[in-house]
Amino acid sequence: MKKKKWFAPTSSLFPMDEVLDAQVTILHAQVRKTPSVHGIDANGFIRPENHPEIEQKILLGEICETLFRVIKAKENPTIIESPGFNEQRWRLSVSEGDLSIEVESKPYWGFGLLTSCYSNTLTLRGPLHRRTELIFDLVASLPHKPWEVVWQKRFTQRVGNVDKNAKAWHHHLDAAKQYFQESIETRIQALAEVKKLDKELDEEKSSAIEADIDYAKRALAEDNAPAMMRALARAEAGIIAIDPRAEFKIAALDEEDDEAEKEHVITVHDLTDVVVEYVHEEDDIPFVDLTTEEE
Numbered sequence: 001m002k003k004k005k006w007f008a009p010t011s012s013l014f015p016m017d018e019v020l021d022a023q024v025t026i027l028h029a030q031v032r033k034t035p036s037v038h039g040i041d042a043n044g045f046i047r048p049e050n051h052p053e054i055e056q057k058i059l060l061g062e063i064c065e066t067l068f069r070v071i072k073a074k075e076n077p078t079i080i081e082s083p084g085f086n087e088q089r090w091r092l093s094v095s096e097g098d099l100s101i102e103v104e105s106k107p108y109w110g111f112g113l114l115t116s117c118y119s120n121t122l123t124l125r126g127p128l129h130r131r132t133e134l135i136f137d138l139v140a141s142l143p144h145k146p147w148e149v150v151w152q153k154r155f156t157q158r159v160g161n162v163d164k165n166a167k168a169w170h171h172h173l174d175a176a177k178q179y180f181q182e183s184i185e186t187r188i189q190a191l192a193e194v195k196k197l198d199k200e201l202d203e204e205k206s207s208a209i210e211a212d213i214d215y216a217k218r219a220l221a222e223d224n225a226p227a228m229m230r231a232l233a234r235a236e237a238g239i240i241a242i243d244p245r246a247e248f249k250i251a252a253l254d255e256e257d258d259e260a261e262k263e264h265v266i267t268v269h270d271l272t273d274v275v276v277e278y279v280h281e282e283d284d285i286p287f288v289d290l291t292t293e294e295e
Helices: 061-072 128-141 153-156 161-198 203-223 223-243 247-255
Strands: 005-007 018-021 024-030 034-043 044-049 052-059 078-081 090-096 100-107 116-127 266-267 278-280
Touching: 018 024, 024 052, 024 128, 024 161, 034 153, 044 052, 052 100, 061 090, 061 116, 061 128, 100 128, 116 161, 128 161, 128 223, 161 223, 203 223, 203 247
Parallel strands: none
Antiparallel strands: 005 278, 018 266, 024 116, 034 044, 034 052, 078 090, 090 100, 100 116
């Protein structure tokens, strides 16, 4: 399968004055892949199917399973609302550091007889940049666009407005891209400051740092946020090794980048290379549009 690509905006998908909530994110996702069986133990923790202490089965779709891989939580997800007869209807929570997520799985059409009958509602709480970065990683790791639904009319009636939900996903991807770009620019500025202070800077060390920054740019272009962050960490370590004072400079620049979040608002505008369209070149999962069918 070829690498997924982000395309720059070509339409008015992003209202110029749109803002993201500073406290909470609520997004709805279409479940498509046949769910795998997991278990719930006596303490309400989600366990593998073959775990000896499970007392009840639960079916998790690809949205939730991918989320678990992306967040890399140190503690097991915890069940909030156990499944009954329908093992794919449930509510659970998972957290990592200052980020907490609740996921609710429920059918929105067809009595839940098919996997595509289900939606997952994700409620994220925590710092805005952590939420947007997680959404970016989640979308990049999924085999399909989570905002594209099977039955649009039913989804709007029972889950949430399809168009508003798609825009919400895009706005979070947009904000994550902006955060990543600012992180890269911060390291570029720090390196420039170090070069000004040290006219005899070792060319080999400087080139190594620039190579890491370039790698971070390429990783971001390929939607690989973890690789980008590792490259930036190497670049930052290299800069600080040359001049320890640069650590304070980088921290100050990062604080400036977070100023919008401290004010509890981030404005989505003036972004010429933001994330708008998530495109698969092959191996697409067919999109079934049932909006014209009778209820």
